[in-house]
Amino acid sequence: MSPRSASVNEELRRRSRERLLQAAVELVGEHGYDATTLGDIADRAGSARGLVSYYFPGKRQLVQSAVHRLMHRTLEEALEREPHTEDGRERMARAIDAILGLARDRPVLMRQHMAGILQAEGFVQCPEQRRLAELLREVCVGCGSADPDTDYPMLRALLMGAVYAALVPGVPMPVPVLRAELFKRYRLDREQGVPPDAEAVSGGTCDMDLSRFFATGSPLDCSEGRPDPSPQSK
Numbered sequence: 001m002s003p004r005s006a007s008v009n010e011e012l013r014r015r016s017r018e019r020l021l022q023a024a025v026e027l028v029g030e031h032g033y034d035a036t037t038l039g040d041i042a043d044r045a046g047s048a049r050g051l052v053s054y055y056f057p058g059k060r061q062l063v064q065s066a067v068h069r070l071m072h073r074t075l076e077e078a079l080e081r082e083p084h085t086e087d088g089r090e091r092m093a094r095a096i097d098a099i100l101g102l103a104r105d106r107p108v109l110m111r112q113h114m115a116g117i118l119q120a121e122g123f124v125q126c127p128e129q130r131r132l133a134e135l136l137r138e139v140c141v142g143c144g145s146a147d148p149d150t151d152y153p154m155l156r157a158l159l160m161g162a163v164y165a166a167l168v169p170g171v172p173m174p175v176p177v178l179r180a181e182l183f184k185r186y187r188l189d190r191e192q193g194v195p196p197d198a199e200a201v202s203g204g205t206c207d208m209d210l211s212r213f214f215a216t217g218s219p220l221d222c223s224e225g226r227p228d229p230s231p232q233s234k
Helices: 006-031 038-045 049-055 060-079 089-106 107-117 127-142 148-167 175-185 196-202
Strands: none
Touching: 006 038, 006 049, 006 107, 006 127, 038 049, 038 060, 049 089, 060 107, 060 127, 089 107, 089 127, 089 148, 089 175, 107 148, 127 148, 148 175, 175 196
């Protein structure tokens, strides 16, 4: 059997990493951070347990990367849904609703994520986090920001604060109240984005199938049955 090409090996590594990210989001959302082990994540992903450390320094880094992936793909989906628009205020409304929707629909996962950020290591700088930052910065630019390098961190802080307020055990603030405050700050109309009453009519926006955010499909002729790459194969 001829050895796999470099492009096929790279695709297999990408698929392995994607499966680990999806498994982390699913398990932490189901059981919480402390009850989820790296072994559990590897088993759910169908990967060798030692492979996790090949891609991520530890559980905290893996989980943060996984949640940032979910956040940036949720945001992308909200910004690009039909009817497509380049209206900056509508895109800002969609961005706010997308992030607040995660706090509403996935409280366990997002509470664990916020707790992790408040640990000593703080934000994990990874491709997923950088993509989320790029999208939020683009939203600020589209909304007319003259200084996105200042306005983006403020938007991020306001969204993080709103998620935190929605998830504080015992004294959570209602998401519609937080939404109204953010919409007021950015001078958005209530009907923009996904209004809470529209969610109630449609049955909400929560979709438990996360596979579309962690796609492993590839144009390469790679068999899913092949083993994950080992660190030695890189």
